[in-house]
Amino acid sequence: MLATVIDVKESRGQHFIITDAGIHHFLRPALVHQNHPVVVANKLNQKPEYSYRIEGPLCTTLDCIARDAMLPKTDVGDTVAFFNAGAYGYSESMPFFLSHAVPAETMVQDGRAKLIRRRIEPAEYLNYCIE
Numbered sequence: 001m002l003a004t005v006i007d008v009k010e011s012r013g014q015h016f017i018i019t020d021a022g023i024h025h026f027l028r029p030a031l032v033h034q035n036h037p038v039v040v041a042n043k044l045n046q047k048p049e050y051s052y053r054i055e056g057p058l059c060t061t062l063d064c065i066a067r068d069a070m071l072p073k074t075d076v077g078d079t080v081a082f083f084n085a086g087a088y089g090y091s092e093s094m095p096f097f098l099s100h101a102v103p104a105e106t107m108v109q110d111g112r113a114k115l116i117r118r119r120i121e122p123a124e125y126l127n128y129c130i131e
Contacts, residue, residue: 001026001085002041005078006057015052017074022056022063024097026082026089035066037083046072054080
């Protein structure tokens with residue numbers, strides 16, 4: 001799963017990364033309190049220096065995707081990649097939670113990324129429900 005960093009902050013000595021993806025896209029880490037391997041995809045050649053707690057954009061303390069993730073200095077706009085998301089992504093998550101967009105899904109086959117589910121904006125599925 002790929003997520004874009006939308007905020008980076010420090011509170012009470014803990015470093016936080018806030019991403020545009022959360023438990024509504026990738027629920028398993030919150031359920032089992034187990035981190036999936038994670039990297040800053042656009043900084044693979046940089047040395048991990050900070051321990052981060054990676055959070056999603058939802059207004060709940062449950063929206064934690066990783067704890068104590070050792071990563072290089074991370075900035076707004078960076079791309080965070082969570083490995084081994086697979087079936088723990090869309091099929092196990094809550095895609096319509098709090099009216100956030102349903103993310104696009106891609107797969108890599110023969111070294112090429114292919115779109116398998118397009119992004120759906122809240123207005124699109126809400127209009128469908130009303131009609």
